[in-house]
Amino acid sequence: MYYIRENAKAILEENVAKYNRFKELNLKLDMSRGKPCVEQLDLTNGIFDVFSSKDIPIGSQDYRNYGIIDGIPEAKELFGALCGVEKDEIMVLGNSSLTIMYDTLQRAMQFGVDGNLPFNKQEKIKWLCPVPGYDRHFAITELFGIEMINVPMLNDGPDMNVIEEYVENDSAVKGVWCVPKYSNPQGIVYSDETVIRFAKLKPAANDFRIYWDNAYMVHHLGKDVPLLNLLQEAKKYGNEDMVYMFGSTSKISFSGSGIAFMCASKHNIDSLKKLMFFQMIGPDKIAQYAHVKFFGSVENLLKHMDKQAELLKPKFKVVSDVLNKELKELCQWVEPRGGYFFGVDLPTGTAKRTVELCKEAGVVLTEAGATYPYKNDPNDTSIRIAPSMPSIDDLTKAMEVFACCVKIAWAEKEVEKE
Ligand code: PLP
Numbered sequence: 001m002y003y004i005r006e007n008a009k010a011i012l013e014e015n016v017a018k019y020n021r022f023k024e025l026n027l028k029l030d031m032s033r034g035k036p037c038v039e040q041l042d043l044t045n046g047i048f049d050v051f052s053s054k055d056i057p058i059g060s061q062d063y064r065n066y067g068i069i070d071g072i073p074e075a076k077e078l079f080g081a082l083c084g085v086e087k088d089e090i091m092v093l094g095n096s097s098l099t100i101m102y103d104t105l106q107r108a109m110q111f112g113v114d115g116n117l118p119f120n121k122q123e124k125i126k127w128l129c130p131v132p133g134y135d136r137h138f139a140i141t142e143l144f145g146i147e148m149i150n151v152p153m154l155n156d157g158p159d160m161n162v163i164e165e166y167v168e169n170d171s172a173v174k175g176v177w178c179v180p181k182y183s184n185p186q187g188i189v190y191s192d193e194t195v196i197r198f199a200k201l202k203p204a205a206n207d208f209r210i211y212w213d214n215a216y217m218v219h220h221l222g223k224d225v226p227l228l229n230l231l232q233e234a235k236k237y238g239n240e241d242m243v244y245m246f247g248s249t250s251k252i253s254f255s256g257s258g259i260a261f262m263c264a265s266k267h268n269i270d271s272l273k274k275l276m277f278f279q280m281i282g283p284d285k286i287a288q289y290a291h292v293k294f295f296g297s298v299e300n301l302l303k304h305m306d307k308q309a310e311l312l313k314p315k316f317k318v319v320s321d322v323l324n325k326e327l328k329e330l331c332q333w334v335e336p337r338g339g340y341f342f343g344v345d346l347p348t349g350t351a352k353r354t355v356e357l358c359k360e361a362g363v364v365l366t367e368a369g370a371t372y373p374y375k376n377d378p379n380d381t382s383i384r385i386a387p388s389m390p391s392i393d394d395l396t397k398a399m400e401v402f403a404c405c406v407k408i409a410w411a412e413k414e415v416e417k418e
Pocket residue numbers: 034095096097098099134179184213215247248249250255256260
């Protein structure tokens with residue numbers, strides 16, 4: 001049946017009947033969490049065997065002791081190679097890249113960026129937010145009272161005309177959040193042209209920085225999709241100080257018990273380290289050394305990610321199959337080539353209602369609007385689906401419920417208009 005207003009009543013009736021049958025099943029399913037499943041975590045269990053009390057993890061210095069604020073040399077070498085940067089362009093730190101991003105912005109607020117006036121002392125601070133995007137990024141900028149500006153995501157990254165217009169003409173614009181590879185939530189990879197246009201920006205503000213959160217740099221589902229290295233590109237235009245790059249092993253090894261890193265120009269790293277001195281004496285070097293021992297090389301780490309992909313691929317296929325079979329006429333999405341999510345655009349004005357219907361039927365989705373600054377999706381259209389955690393059977397059932405709810409939400413609206 002076509003999804004046109006004339007058919008809305010019949011579609012509503014058919015799907016409400018189906019929905020009531022789903023409700024009788026008392027389902028408890030969750031597609032909201034972008035967490036690795038148990039089988040993915042199990043892939044890293046060998047890290048518990050990389051040393052014992054007989055083989056104390058001393059490394060090139062005694063890693064049981066204080067010190068080495070920017071990470072152990074072995075970890076800088078491994079993750080520097082992974083990120084395509086030199087050893088003096090990376091700091092390997094604690095267990096979370098989000099913490100590094102928060103700290104970096106907090107320092108900018110309180111102490112300023114590289115000798116500039118602290119953001120807190122400047123009249124107005126604005127931040128560019130490609131949408132839909134990562135809710136935790138937006139939560140940080142909202143917490144600091146920074147004005148967030150939506151920038152539409154296109155199929156090859158954010159709309160660069162909008163980015164250039166703001167960055168090059170408004171000195172209150174101090175930053176932009178980017179997830180350049182397999183973006184959260186749409187799984188989009190920035191094209192070469194997009195990366196080069198970022199690298200070439202001529203910001204109106206000296207203290208403008210690109211927050212390049214490469215959280216999914218090795219999280220391909222099929223063939224890897226290459227991404228240009230922003231720091232190296234920016235160097236070609238003398239713009240290397242404009243770039244902060246972040247990453248972690250949260251979805252490579254253990255989420256929350258992995259290690260995180262930040263890459264930047266040597267100048268920026270030196271400037272950041274001066275303030276970090278007041279915050280800590282050194283990161284958890286045992287965790288860093290364990291990761292180095294476990295992965296050994298970039299090549300091995302990539303093989304490990306192939307195994308992760310084998311576990312995730314069938315789950316992504318379930319979501320894709322249901323979307324294609326049931327919702328092609330009503331929804332729009334990009335087939336993700338990696339990462340952890342599907343970003344789906346529902347008919348205008350139906351995302352909140354769909355999430356509510358799903359919840360009543362026992363299927364938890366990420367809150368509608370969460371992928372927009374201030375949780376305000378102006379068209380109430382964007383939904384994030386996280387397929388990694390549930391089993392294939394649960395996911396299949398949850399997607400059936402989801403498809404039914406999208407149709408109900410659409411049909412209710414059409415019937416209302418009559
Ligand atoms: N950045 C993005 C884009 C994410 O999706 C996530 C987690 O979902 C994170 C950062 C969190 O990273 P970490 O665990 O290193 O703090």
